[in-house]
Amino acid sequence: MSILKKLYTHDSEKAVKDILHTYEQQHYCIVSFLYFANVMHRRVLEKHRSEIQKDYLQALQNCDYLLPDGIALQLFYRFYSKK
Numbered sequence: 001m002s003i004l005k006k007l008y009t010h011d012s013e014k015a016v017k018d019i020l021h022t023y024e025q026q027h028y029c030i031v032s033f034l035y036f037a038n039v040m041h042r043r044v045l046e047k048h049r050s051e052i053q054k055d056y057l058q059a060l061q062n063c064d065y066l067l068p069d070g071i072a073l074q075l076f077y078r079f080y081s082k083k
Contacts (some may be wrong), residue, residue, distance in 0.1 A: 003044050003057060004080055006066045007034065007073075015067065022064050032063040036073035 008015060023029040039045065042056050049057065060066055068074050
């Protein structure tokens with residue numbers, strides 16, 4: 001699964017409701033913020049990755065919610081999703 005498909009794309013009000021609902025159900029909720037600079041620095045979108053890059057990607061995939069943080073990632077996501 002592409003990590004971009006895991007990005008939470010609803011508005012902030014729905015995000016709060018969904019996060020609280022998950023917390024009520026599981027008694028914990030892991031929320032991660034993904035920055036565009038980290039996507040590029042950690043080479044998250046590349047197919048060939050080091051063990052550290054694989055571990056980072058796995059941690060992102062294991063979180064309950066992955067929120068895009070920063071305008072650069074939001075713009076990149078919008079462009080990428082239209083391909």
